[in-house]
Amino acid sequence: MTGLVPHSWLNGLGIPPWVWDPLSISLHAALEATLVVTVTGVALGFVLAKGRFPGRGAIETLFSLPIALPPTVVGYYLLTRLGGPGPIRDAEVHLFGHPLTFTFTGIVVAQIVESFPYCLRFSRTAIAVVDPRFEQAARAMGLSRWRVALLVTLPLARRGIVAGIAMAFGRALGDFGATMIVSGSVPMATTMPIALYNAVFFGSHQQAMVLALVQVGAALIILMGVSRLGKVRPW
């Protein structure tokens, strides 16, 4: 994403590279993470909301752990699992040609883990509260289970699902602890929160102020979007 906009344009707009580079990395990584989280989180949320099998609660608790854990703990486990010797690291080398720690893909993985619970929990709740009589009516109309899910359940749960996706995107965009440990602050994986930390650490208070303001703006936009989704009449 950095390369999509030439630096000369950004200079013309008065956006310095020390703002744009981490911002574009943050947006790019958060978008990729949110895409993965949307597909997997909504799918698992559906299974947990509709399935009747033992261990559902345990699965939800396990996948929700990152909400309660300090992000540094998540980062530590990711660093040791992704970067330490073992089958996971071997698989990374096989698939990507190198371990994922200290890379852009590594921060995407960290953001997926951190943001997944938000999408999962919002989706599961939204799907669970869909009036089952609408689904029964659809089945009586001859719709298969797949079509009922796609044409009835998910559209009726869409507000909660979209809110969950927005929350997951916000969490991915704002993650610091896990991303910092997995990326090690290398340039191609320096996100906005890490850039802010570096600015403070090296005493560049003006840069820190600007980076903080940009993140406040991004957070406000996300929260306003979520709030708007909550106010819109369903149909």
Place this chain on the structure above:
Amino acid sequence: MSALEVAVTRRVGEFELDVSFAVESGISVLFGPSGAGKTLTLSLIAGLLRPDTGTITINGHVVSDCERSLFVSTQERRIGMVFQDGLLLPHRTVLDNVALAVRQRTARRERRAMALSWLERVGASQLADRRPGSLSGGQRQRVALARGLAGDPALVLLDEPLSSLDESVRRDLGDLIREVIVASGVPALLVTHDPDEAEKLGDVVIAYREGRVVGSRPVERTDRGPDGEGSEGEPT
């Protein structure tokens, strides 16, 4: 061959349903007080619930047989359902609601044309582009009736279709339901707790009390459809 044969038991908590009856052409009415097991029976026939014992046969096809562990899913039973409060999909237009119920594997345009013709038959074609949330109760039930019949069902089930409506709307819609169903030739099973409604709409009344069939009798009427020979049964 009966349009529907039911001989099932089903326990729900302390309540036990144990019924046996057959439905021929025309409109048969399950009549009884609230809690008698009428809606539970419809759910078993529709395949929304499984019986504990017994069999259900629709149009000669066994759709539920506990002894043989046979259970045909709801979507494969070729039934149409009209629910008490319509249960139209709120995120779809009226036309979409009816078109989704058309089972024929034809092009989308043809399915929508079929849906529109059903809406015309129930006098609701002018509502085609509206969302269910903007409809009155009577309009919703007209659309629900069109949706229940649009899938070329072997049997249509109506669960208290008039109970949530005003008296004047009930009268008009009751006439329409009878007229459209009789004209379609699709056998129907209608649930109600209202004796006037049972008399007005039914060709046969099957009386329910505390999970049992306590009697059945034909209704004398002059507006029988093409197959309306009236069902056998002793007045209760």
